[in-house]
Amino acid sequence: MxxxxxxxxxxxxxxxxxxxxxxxxxxxxxxxxxxxxxxxxxxxxxxxxxxxxxxxxxxxxxxxxxxxxxxxxxxxxxxxxxxxxxxxxxxxxxxxxxxxxxxxxxxxxDTVRCYSDKTDIACTRKTTPGIRKFEKMAVIAGGGDPHRYNLSDTVMIKDNHIKIMGFENAVDIAVELASFTQKIEVEVESVNDAIKAAQKGVDIIMLDNMKPAEIIRTIEILKNKNLKNNVIIEISGGINPENLEDYAKTGADIISMSSLIHMxxxxxxxxxxxxxx
Structure with missing residues (x-):
């Protein structure tokens, strides 16, 4: 400190x-x-x-x-x-x-490890102002991933970016501006947008607020189209300790949970x- x-x-x-x-x-x-x-x-x-x-x-x-x-x-x-x-x-x-x-x-x-040894638990930027680094240190101590510490760590294209700029335009500009050290992540809410993001060559696709069955279906479609191997699949939105088991069975690479901190x-x-x- x-x-x-x-x-x-x-x-x-x-x-x-x-x-x-x-x-x-x-x-x-x-x-x-x-x-x-x-x-x-x-x-x-x-x-x-x-x-x-x-x-x-x-x-x-x-x-x-x-x-x-x-x-x-x-x-x-x-x-x-x-x-x-x-x-x-x-x-x-x-x-x-x-x-x-x-x-x-x-x-x-521990809950996730009952179903997968390849899925990691991560927190989010929903942290207490002024003590973010300490809360993320605590997540690490518990065996979780800290995710990005601030907006500069990763170029994350969220729904509001897409509403302002359009999907393809937002991704293209992100690719143009990002350093070679920065990964590009896109938040999607449908199978079609997940396919488009993978085809654009982004590093991470966040399946936001999808139900477990829809997540499983989306991952299977990406695999069938040979689009899964080079992209990390993160799932987020409404996931908490009570429903975590259902999401742990989806095969996602990352489960990000703001509830690690605020709950x-x-x-x-x-x-x-x-x-x-």
């Missing part, structure tokens, strides 16, 4: 008149950070960044992606009382939020000061 990011979060949380922390005797204390739930952990390095900034010694045997059980001690920490209190909520917020996303992602990855629940993680030295 960058120093400017740490200080931005600290400024938000501490404010200008922190009496509740300054009032305590600033003597050394030992404390533990532990989870109250079974989870997949994420945010370990983020927590370390806060501990380092506040001059807190922190020891852990965990890394992002590890499974933790109730009452597992994630960190044993040692530092001044004021620093411990100031770091507490920042650390717990990031660990709780990121571990919630990682846990949700791991469950979805995840925070993990209950606590800090407890234990001794005075």
């Amino acid at each position: 960058l120093i400017k990011e740490i200080e931005q979060f600290i400024d938000e949380d501490i404010g200008y008149n922190d009496i509740s922390c300054k009032m305590v005797p600033d003597k050394p204390h030992e404390a533990t950070v532990f989870t109250n739930q079974e989870c997949t952990l994420a945010g370990i390095d983020v927590a370390k960044s806060f501990f380092d900034y506040f001059g807190i010694d922190a020891a852990t045997s965990f890394i992002d992606g590890d499974k933790a059980h109730p009452d597992d001690v994630i960190f044993t920490i040692f530092g001044g009382a004021v620093s411990l209190l100031r770091a507490e909520r920042l650390v717990l917020n990031f660990l709780g939020h990121m571990s919630g996303i990682a846990t949700q992602t791991r469950k979805c990855v 995840s629940r925070w993990i209950d993680i606590s800090m407890e000061i234990s001794t005075i030295t």
Whole structure:
């Protein structure tokens, strides 16, 4: 984590008149950070960044992606009382939020693995403003793919591009302007548009808001026309943990789910000061 990011979060949380922390005797204390739930952990390095900034010694045997059980001690920490209190909520917020996303992602990855070892789970750009990179780090910790981080990573032609420019025009201009390092992805809602996109030589076709049966049919048609081998098929739209099994059986290469982030629940993680030295 960058120093400017740490200080931005600290400024938000501490404010200008922190009496509740300054009032305590600033003597050394030992404390533990532990989870109250079974989870997949994420945010370990983020927590370390806060501990380092506040001059807190922190020891852990965990890394992002590890499974933790109730009452597992994630960190044993040692530092001044004021620093411990100031770091507490920042650390717990990031660990709780990121571990919630990682846990949700791991469950979805495990669901898909029951049906395919070639289909990957990815998140989307539907993230919390200001902390996108941390949420995507959490998806990675859970075994998922972060997808694109921003608009510059991939040239994605969505429905509104097509409404403004037309299908073929949008693809042609994207091919002309894109760097050789950028993939071109087209969002389609019909079999015919999927065929046209594949014939145009795009890298990725996103089948948006299609039902599982229609996805299976579209992939079969692309295979029969020898158009599938050189294109990645991504499916998205309305996919969540409850209906994921149906989509996992379609044979798509990527299942992108905004629900990995916006439907995840925070993990209950606590800090407890234990001794005075």
